[in-house]
Amino acid sequence: MLHLDRISKTFNAGTPNEKKALSGLSLHVAPGEFVTIVGSNGAGKSTLFNAISGSFYVDDGSITLGGRDITFMPEHRRSRRIGRLFQDPLRGTAPHMTIEENLALAYSRSAGKSNPFSRVSKKEKAFFAQRLELLDMGLEDRMRQPVGLLSGGQRQALTLLMATIEPPELLLLDEHTAALDPAAAEKVLSLTRQIVSEHAITCLMVTHNMNQALELGTRTLMMADGSVVLDVSGQQRQGMTVEDLLTRFRAGTGRDLDNDRILLS
Amino acid sequence: MVFVIQTALELGFLYALVSMALYLSYRVLDIADLTTDGCFVLGMAVSVTTAAAGHPILAIFLAMAAGACAGFITAFLQTRLGVPSILAGIVTNTGLYTINLMAMGWTSNANILKQATIFTLFRSTGIGGRWYSLILSAAITVAAGLLLVWFLGTRIGLSIRATGDNRDMVRASSVNPTFTITVGLCVANALTALAGAVVGQAQKSADINAGTGIVVIGLACLIIGETVIGRGSVFRGFLAVITGSVIYRFIYALVLKTGVVPVECLKLVTAVIVGLAIAMPALKTFFAFQKRKLTASRKGKM
Numbered sequence: 001m002l003h004l005d006r007i008s009k010t011f012n013a014g015t016p017n018e019k020k021a022l023s024g025l026s027l028h029v030a031p032g033e034f035v036t037i038v039g040s041n042g043a044g045k046s047t048l049f050n051a052i053s054g055s056f057y058v059d060d061g062s063i064t065l066g067g068r069d070i071t072f073m074p075e076h077r078r079s080r081r082i083g084r085l086f087q088d089p090l091r092g093t094a095p096h097m098t099i100e101e102n103l104a105l106a107y108s109r110s111a112g113k114s115n116p117f118s119r120v121s122k123k124e125k126a127f128f129a130q131r132l133e134l135l136d137m138g139l140e141d142r143m144r145q146p147v148g149l150l151s152g153g154q155r156q157a158l159t160l161l162m163a164t165i166e167p168p169e170l171l172l173l174d175e176h177t178a179a180l181d182p183a184a185a186e187k188v189l190s191l192t193r194q195i196v197s198e199h200a201i202t203c204l205m206v207t208h209n210m211n212q213a214l215e216l217g218t219r220t221l222m223m224a225d226g227s228v229v230l231d232v233s234g235q236q237r238q239g240m241t242v243e244d245l246l247t248r249f250r251a252g253t254g255r256d257l258d259n260d261r262i263l264l265s
Numbered sequence: 266m267v268f269v270i271q272t273a274l275e276l277g278f279l280y281a282l283v284s285m286a287l288y289l290s291y292r293v294l295d296i297a298d299l300t301t302d303g304c305f306v307l308g309m310a311v312s313v314t315t316a317a318a319g320h321p322i323l324a325i326f327l328a329m330a331a332g333a334c335a336g337f338i339t340a341f342l343q344t345r346l347g348v349p350s351i352l353a354g355i356v357t358n359t360g361l362y363t364i365n366l367m368a369m370g371w372t373s374n375a376n377i378l379k380q381a382t383i384f385t386l387f388r389s390t391g392i393g394g395r396w397y398s399l400i401l402s403a404a405i406t407v408a409a410g411l412l413l414v415w416f417l418g419t420r421i422g423l424s425i426r427a428t429g430d431n432r433d434m435v436r437a438s439s440v441n442p443t444f445t446i447t448v449g450l451c452v453a454n455a456l457t458a459l460a461g462a463v464v465g466q467a468q469k470s471a472d473i474n475a476g477t478g479i480v481v482i483g484l485a486c487l488i489i490g491e492t493v494i495g496r497g498s499v500f501r502g503f504l505a506v507i508t509g510s511v512i513y514r515f516i517y518a519l520v521l522k523t524g525v526v527p528v529e530c531l532k533l534v535t536a537v538i539v540g541l542a543i544a545m546p547a548l549k550t551f552f553a554f555q556k557r558k559l560t561a562s563r564k565g566k567m
Contacts, residue, residue: 080439092437094430101423102434108420109439116421163437 001202002029002170007051007061009226021047022058023226029170034196034203034217038210038245040257044226045206049172052204054078066169080109083163083201085156085176092159095148099139099158102147103128106162131161135191153184157191167199174206189216210242220245224253271399273518277511278402279467282460283483284490284506285410290453291484292502293417295429298450299354300339301457301483303361304332305476308458309465310368310375316466317377321386325462331368332458335361336450344443365473373473382466398467405463409456410503416452417499425449426499478532485535486510488542 004027011019021044029035039045051058054075062071070078085092093102104120107128125143132140135157139150147155156176163171173192177185193216196203207213213220219233222245229252232240249257283305290298308328315324335357342353369375384398393400416422424440425448435442465471490509494501520526526534541548 074441076436076439076441079437084437086433091431091433094427094434096430097423097426101426104420105423105427105434105438105440108423117416117419119419 001031001033001066002027002052002204003062003064004028004052005062005064007058007063009047009051009056009058021226022051024061025227026061027221027228029202029204031202032200033219035205035219035221036213036217037204037206037221037223038208038213038257039223043223045223046174047226048223049084049174049204049206052170053082053084053172081169082172083168083170084172085159085163085174087175087178089152089156089159089179092162093147093155096146098144098146099132099150100125100128100143102158103131103162103165107165109166128165131165134194135161151184153180153187156180156184156188160188160191160195164195164199164201167201169202171196171201171203172205173203175208176205178208210245214240214242214245222249222252222257224249229253269518269522271396273514274511275399275402275467276517277514278399278406278507279460279464280479280482280486280514281406281507281510282409282456282463283479284486284510285406285413285503286453286456286460287480287483287487288502288506289413289449289456292487293426293429293499294446294449294453296343296350296446296450297354298336298339298453299351299480300335300357300361300450300454301354301480302476302478303358303365304335304454304457305461305464305479306365306471306473307335307361307368308332308461309471309475310365310461310473311458312462313375313377313465313469313471314368314370316382317375317380319380321380321382321466324466325383325459328458328462328465329455332461333451333455335458336452336454337447339454340447340450344446362473369471369473375471377466377469382469383463384467402463402467405459406507409459410507413452413456414499414503421445421448478535481532481539482513482535485539485542486513488539489513492542 004025006024006026007022008020008024009022011017011021025044025048037045037048050056052063054070054073054077057072062069064070065078065081070081094105097105100120104124107124129140129143132143135154137154137157139154139158142149147158150158160176176192177188180188189212192205195201203217205217207216214237218237219231220237221228222230230245230248232248246257283301286301287298290296308331311331312324312328315321315327338360339353339357342348342356343350348356366373384401387393387401388397417426424435424438425445427435427438427440428442428445428449432442435445461476464475486509487506488509489512490505490507491502493508493512494505496502496505517531520531521528
């Protein structure tokens, strides 16, 4: 499904601020896998997602998605196949446009072949309303309201719906519940679980919650200094505790995991 | 008096097209596009020259195409070549001065002498009687505005609006912001050129300096309109632009008639109005903060 072959990225190369964010990272993700990723501050988790989604091009190595080399494909073209959610719930939606218009925009991602001068049809509106009912937030009755009026949790749920309204080949979740209050976070997380399993979407999720990392999904990665230091799945992962994970991390890197948010959660 | 009202309404409708273009670039795309001044004259020059050659209707469409080209240059500079957006507009604007002279046959003033214009053509149909020029101006502006409202509701229109609203989200929706900015600026400048084209045929002449400061006047109309009508949907924007432009022309007419403000000062007054209107949110915050500080210090003394 997704193959990263020894990808590297160095920021500010040749300056005192040089930072090697990804160093020869390789990763193979099978179709339908749900991978959770944890790691220290600055381990390169978000950089990894940026590399996959095309916010920048990697300095070295190659990225293949569904058998096609996307290493030099621009971001907006990759996003036809990759859905992404950020920690900031405001990043995924256009605040001055209505819920309906936001969904239409996300939906036209798949309808790339359709006429650019076409308008949102009645059929599509009905489809959007039906999808919105899934969220159970009453948004289906507020489709003509601007998204800026929604709460953070509602916006993130809507973003999730938009990213998956046409199921992507790969879904990247970058701590997408971290900025939400506990109730909203729980809600968005259960929706994530539901949607991902419904469409069997291959998914990568960064989280700072170690319990969540082990509980959700089928495989867990730990990252440090731009590479994967721990990769557990299957039998080995079942019955693993947070302590086990931390011990393994120490064994792998020779130091403790220093993510303030992990320690606080 | 009737004549004054007629003229104010007519100019209001004609110049509303400039505000409409600014609504698209400044409000919708969130880009300060300073191509406007030169682009207005470009539309005027192309329109007057073509009409003088005997093709008044073709002139309008040629002018719009020329405007779209100017918009394309500005968009190309900022999306592909990394020129900051304000500078990109200024650069194009400067270059347009020469292009405009060329379009007028290397003179600073071109005229339509006895050839037909869209206004004389429309008058000969007999519709509207004495009000023919107002009716034609209003019809052109309303038609262009409704087309714009329709356009911004299509898929491509939605992606243009999202580009100004949240650029991250646009990329995530597999839309190339370079493309949407380019299309948006082409349409905006085609509208500006349309304004120039119609104004040129209405007054039967084109002048190389006719566009000076028109971007500020256009913004003033937009802001006046939004103050009266409010902000919100695209259709509201369309109403605001026309209302604002008509109100501005009435104020202008009033000033001319009564002489409260000397006519020479009108550009300064316009600039002050626009400056203050755009600064309003910052000023409000400042005064609210000062008020809070004052009440806090009074409490402290008691």
